[in-house]
Amino acid sequence: MSETTDRIVRAVEARAEDTLALLQRLLRTPSVNPWFGDRAEISGEGGVQQLYQQLLTELDPDEFDVWEPSAEGLAHRADGPGYYPDHVFTGRPNVVARFRGTDPTAGALMIQGHSDVVSVGSGWTEEPFGGARRNGRVYGRGSADMKGGMAAALGAIGALRDAGVVLRADLLVASVVDEEAGGMGTLALVDRGHIAALGTIVPEATDLNVAPLCRGILWGEVTVHGRAGHIELKRMLWQDGGAVDAIEYGRRLLNAFAERSSAWVADPLKNHAHIPIPCAIKVAQIEGGEFPTTYASSCKITFNAQYLPAQKDEHGLGGVVKRELEQLIAGFAPEDEWLRQHPPTVRWLVDADCGETADDDPVVTRTLAAAKSVGIGSALEGCMSHVDMGLTIDAGSPTICFGPGQMAVAHQPDEYISETDVLAATKVLALTIADLCG
Known part of the structure; x- marks a missing residue:
C-alpha cells in the first residue's frame, strides 16, 4: 500500500463502530415506499431523508439541495424512463450535498443511493426496524437494499476527512426517493442538473463486485x-x-x-x-x-x-x-x-430502464483497483434486477454499482448485511473517491 492508501484504510478502521452505528440509525428510521405494502406500515422517506441531511451536515458539505420532485414539473420527460404521472412526493424530498474540491475545472464524482425500502411483509424473527447486530450481521429492512451501502459511503467520506485527504474535484452525495417504485427520484435528480462527469457510484448490494450494467x-x-x-x-x-x-x-x-x-x-x-x-x-x-x-x-x-x-x-x-x-x-x-x-x-x-458503462471507463477500472489494493477479489458482474443506473448514464455520467451485501436477501424477511462487508465497501469507496477526485 502507498502511504496515503494506508492512512485512509486506517481511518476507516478507526471509525468502524461509528459507521455501523450510523447504519443502525438509518435502519431504525422506517422509509417504506408509499406505493407498496400494507398501508398501516407505510412511512415514506421523509424521516430518513432528514436523517441523511443531518449526517451529511456533520461531514461539513459546502451546499445542500433539498427539494420535493413533482410529476407535473417532470411532465416534459413523460416519454422517457422513470416518469409516473400518479406519483406524489409531498414529504418525500431528494437530498443532495456537494463537497467542493480545490479545482473548479476538475469536474465531479457522485455517490447516489435511494432512501426508500419495500414493505416489511411476514416471516421476520428479527425486528424489521430494529437494526439489531448479531453474529457479525446487522438486521433490518433496507440493510442490504441499500442503507448498508449508503452507510459505507458516509463512513468513507468521514474517513477521508479524518485522514486529512483534500479532494481536487467536487464530490456529490445524493439520496433519492422512489427507486423501489420505478426511479422517479433519479429522474428528478438528473432533470435538476445533478450530473457528475467523472462518474456515479451507486452503492447497491453487489456482494462487493463491480456492476457496469443493469438489465x-x-x-x-x-x-x-x-x-x-x-x-x-x-x-x-x-x-x-x-x-x-x-x-x-x-x-x-x-x-x-x-x-x-x-x-x-x-x-x-x-x-x-x-x-x-x-x-x-x-x-x-x-x-x-x-x-x-x-x-x-x-x-x-x-x-x-x-x-x-x-x-x-x-x-x-x-x-x-x-x-x-x-x-x-x-x-x-x-x-x-x-x-x-x-x-x-x-x-x-x-x-x-437499463444502462451500461464501458469496462475500461475509469469509474470501473479504478474501483476494481481499489478493491484489489485492500485484498478484495471483486469481479465484473452486472445487476440482474433494475437499479438507478440508466438515467445517469444517459445524462452523461458513467455509472456503476458497487456495494456491500447480497441482493438475494433484499426484500426477504430477516434482511441483513455483513458487518465485514460494510467495512470492506467503506475502504473501497474511500480509496475510489480519493483516486477519482484526485
Whole structure:
C-alpha cells in the first residue's frame, strides 16, 4: 500500500463502530415506499431523508439541495424512463450535498443511493426496524437494499476527512426517493442538473463486485377474454352463445411464454458477458374465474420480462421487447376465430430502464483497483434486477454499482448485511473517491 492508501484504510478502521452505528440509525428510521405494502406500515422517506441531511451536515458539505420532485414539473420527460404521472412526493424530498474540491475545472464524482425500502411483509424473527447486530450481521429492512451501502459511503467520506485527504474535484452525495417504485427520484435528480462527469457510484448490494450494467425490467398484464357458462354441462359452440374457457386459453398463452423464454436462452440479444443468466419471461401472478361451477370469463396473467441495453428503444426504454411480446400475445393461437374477434388485452405496468458503462471507463477500472489494493477479489458482474443506473448514464455520467451485501436477501424477511462487508465497501469507496477526485 502507498502511504496515503494506508492512512485512509486506517481511518476507516478507526471509525468502524461509528459507521455501523450510523447504519443502525438509518435502519431504525422506517422509509417504506408509499406505493407498496400494507398501508398501516407505510412511512415514506421523509424521516430518513432528514436523517441523511443531518449526517451529511456533520461531514461539513459546502451546499445542500433539498427539494420535493413533482410529476407535473417532470411532465416534459413523460416519454422517457422513470416518469409516473400518479406519483406524489409531498414529504418525500431528494437530498443532495456537494463537497467542493480545490479545482473548479476538475469536474465531479457522485455517490447516489435511494432512501426508500419495500414493505416489511411476514416471516421476520428479527425486528424489521430494529437494526439489531448479531453474529457479525446487522438486521433490518433496507440493510442490504441499500442503507448498508449508503452507510459505507458516509463512513468513507468521514474517513477521508479524518485522514486529512483534500479532494481536487467536487464530490456529490445524493439520496433519492422512489427507486423501489420505478426511479422517479433519479429522474428528478438528473432533470435538476445533478450530473457528475467523472462518474456515479451507486452503492447497491453487489456482494462487493463491480456492476457496469443493469438489465431493464418490464411488468406486463395480459387479460385473455372468455365467456362464462355452466362448467358441468355440454358446451355449445361459442358462435351459438356457448361458454368460452378463458383459463384454457390462458394455459395456451403460458405455454407460448415458456417456449419463447426458452428460445431467448440462445439469443445473443438476450445474453451479456456480465450477466450469468439470460433474459427471460417469468409469470408472476395468475387470476381467473368466478365460481367453481362456471367457465372463466377472463384469465389475467402478470409477467416479468427483462431486457438489455442493446435492445433499448429510441426513448431509452424497452419498446423493442414490448413489441416482441405484444406480437407473441396477439399471435399465440393464429387460427383461433374467437381470439381474432376477442383479442387479449395487454397493459404495461412498469418499464424500468437499463444502462451500461464501458469496462475500461475509469469509474470501473479504478474501483476494481481499489478493491484489489485492500485484498478484495471483486469481479465484473452486472445487476440482474433494475437499479438507478440508466438515467445517469444517459445524462452523461458513467455509472456503476458497487456495494456491500447480497441482493438475494433484499426484500426477504430477516434482511441483513455483513458487518465485514460494510467495512470492506467503506475502504473501497474511500480509496475510489480519493483516486477519482484526485
